[in-house]
Amino acid sequence: MREHSPWNGPWGPRRPHHHPEGHHPEGHHPEGLSPYGPPHEHPHERGRRGGHGGPGRRGPGGRGRAQRGDVRAAALLLLAEEPMHGYQLMQAMAERTGGAWRPSPGAVYPTLAQLEDEGLVTVRSEGGRKLVTLTDAGREQAAGLEDPFVALSDDADRPDLRRILEDVHHAARQISSRGSAAQLEAAAKALAEARRALYLLLADGDG
Structure with missing residues (x-):
């Protein structure tokens, strides 16, 4: 763990974690705080967002359980287009799926922190928020990923x-x-x- 990580904040440095991909504790930061920008999750959106996973696959009559790793893939692919703040990433994920997938801050921010630990992104402060940029290693990994938005986009017009x-x-x-x-x-x-x-x-x- 880098001792001078930009994620060290008023609540102390991030502690090492060994959680499986997509299973990060939502209590990583105090409620309402995030180093990537302000959380914007309306209570009425909790039933519509994708939680820790992503669009997943639809079963008969509705959407299936989210697939682990989709938040990671989506973040890498979106960051390959341009650097973004955490909240911008959440907005982009929702826009790409017509609002059908709204990952929570508790899913997106720990994923970005893990990508930083792996050397796939760099982070710098900008206007009180953290701007996330892909490294060369991150771009290489993003280039080999399948688009996680395709499955949901293909049947976006399917009645729920x-x-x-x-x-x-x-x-x-x-x-x-x-x-x-x-x-x-x-x-x-x-x-x-x-x-x-x-x-x-x-x-x-x-x-």
């Missing part, structure tokens, strides 16, 4: 059935708790018809 089902469930609960007898009967009929329509789609065997 899980989200639709959640909306339907919410509407059904509202009718169940507030609806009249006639509304309850109509809702039950609509749901039964929807179920039959879905089975008919399977029976058609098209698509």
Whole structure:
């Protein structure tokens, strides 16, 4: 560990870590603090972001579990385009996936720290934040990576059935708790018809 690392901050130097790739403790810095820039995670985004992994693969009706290492690959590929701050990287990852993948600060910042430890990036202070730049070794590694955004971009227009089902469930609960007898009967009929329509789609065997 470099003794004069720019990551030494008011909360003390970073301690050596030996966590598997993609499994870094989110308590690495005091809550709300990051050497890469201000964290910008809205509570309502927590259910949509990719957490410690990345876009991963979609399963039937929704997105699959994130794949470990995607944050690392995404960071290297984006930094190969230009130096960025940590928050800029998070914004770029979200933009590349149309907002479908929003890695948390607890996933991005420890990944950048690990890349620095490995000599793949250098870091310098700029306006109170840390600008991350690829080294020659980092560019060499980035050149051999597959684009982690491709899988999600290819089916970005695919309907998210899980989200639709959640909306339907919410509407059904509202009718169940507030609806009249006639509304309850109509809702039950609509749901039964929807179920039959879905089975008919399977029976058609098209698509």
